[in-house]
Ligand SMILES: NC(=O)C1=CN([C@@H]2O[C@H](COP(=O)(O)OP(=O)(O)OC[C@H]3O[C@@H](n4cnc5c(N)ncnc54)[C@H](OP(=O)(O)O)[C@@H]3O)[C@@H](O)[C@H]2O)[C@@H](O)CC1
């Protein structure tokens with residue numbers, strides 16, 4: 047598991063390490079500078095002419111120490127100091143005195159051009175960036191971005207919010223960022239992840255006191271432990287029963303993807319409930335599935351009740367269309383069922399028309415909106431959601447007591463009981479293809495059917511979905527891969543990592 051931190055958490059850890067543990071601030075800074083230098087030396091780039099661009103906060107302090115270490119290696123280095131010197135931290139004052147003692151060349155005027163340098167080190171702002179950048183700092187960042195030099199950012203690309211990954215006015219486009227102690231959320235969330243370039247993590251001796259992470263991602267080594275164990279002595283009932291309510295007249299693809307993914311993830315039985323017109327095609331495509339059908343203009347409520355009682359977990363919504371039938375099925379489901387329900391796609395669009403439906407359900411609810419669906423659920427616009435992924439998902443989870451899987455390049459998962467927030471880092475742009483979301487609902491249902499702990503069901507499913515997508519992309523390429531390829535590569539991932 048990889049822990050991710052906010053700016054506030056990082057500041058708390060820094061303060062705890064310095065004030066309670068007793069490690070000197072200058073020692074941490076020296077380690078930060080050495081770690082940056084080591085990373086730089088491992089890149090195959092020229093280090094003949096280097097400029098280090100510093101502010102007067104401690105991120106600048108790291109930069110001044112880096113400039114001095116470069117000077118000691120006989121590299122031609124120039125230190126540019128931007129901003130108001132009266133705002134210098136105590137560490138910056140000390141670092142500057144040391145740098146002067148080692149004769150590091152220091153400039154305090156804004157350069158018009160930095161293209162004569164091979165490498166630029168960006169130490170303008172780290173986790174202390176608190177507002178939009180303008181004036182001299184903005185001019186400096188534009189000059190850095192226009193230089194054509196290799197750019198290494200210290201801790202954060204200056205201008206990127208450590209909490210949201212958003213650009214505060216203007217931001218440095220780095221080739222590489224050395225994250226000190228922990229990756230900040232803004233290095234993982236977009237557009238920050240793109241501005242950061244390659245992210246390297248450096249241990250500088252920070253002691254994180256609170257052991258419970260507030261934000262985390264999974265790593266491949268987590269899968270074996272998290273996937274539900276399979277009993278040797280088993281029958282098909284052992285691995286759970288999934289009900290997939292999906293599809294609309296002559297539109298059976300979503301039901302197929304969801305049901306097949308649930309089987310491929312290991313569930314014992316999958317029952318599809320879909321309009322009558324889809325029976326023949328689905329029974330041909332997926333003979334393993336049980337199939338019951340309905341006439342969209344006349345839902346048989348007693349048949350639906352029977353299916354609800356049969357299932358351990360229910361998927362509702364993929365490909366159903368926003369219709370009276372979808373509305374009726376969702377309403378009955380939420381009123382009757384007490385097992386976990388996964389609401390996706392048109393299930394969410396119908397829900398957005400009447401969110402009080404959620405109050406009726408007694409069991410756990412998982413919602414899987416993409417940005418457009420989330421905007422409808424929160425009655426806002428996509429831009430607002432995209433720039434505040436974590437806050438948006440958290441707001442919906444807490445207000446409606448549901449697990450929210452907000453799907454984006456970095457899918458964010460928040461839970462009703464305010465557990466740690468999961469941010470997914472597996473997957474690739476080839477997964478932005480029709481049917482990919484249906485596959486995710488099937489994986490989630492499949493794992494829940496097999497008894498995975500509900501607290502980790504959503505993160506494990508999203509991570510597994512992304513890894514299967516990465517395997518599919520390796521085989522078919524990101525342009526050509528299909529949702530069905532994600533399903534086909536579930537087996538590689540589940541055998542490789544377990
Ligand atoms: N000892 C430690 O704690 C360690 C810290 N370490 C390093 O320190 C970094 C954190 O340092 P930091 O907290 O000093 O913040 P930093 O990012 O340098 O910037 C703060 C300055 O920027 C200013 N400012 C903010 N926004 C602005 C804007 N838009 N436009 C203009 N000014 C703006 C702000 O001004 P103010 O808001 O006070 O007016 C303040 O002066 C961390 O990322 C890591 O690299 C490591 O070495 C490990 C040990």
Ligand SMILES: [K+]
Pocket residue numbers: 105168169170171172199200201202203204
């Ligand atoms: K920086």
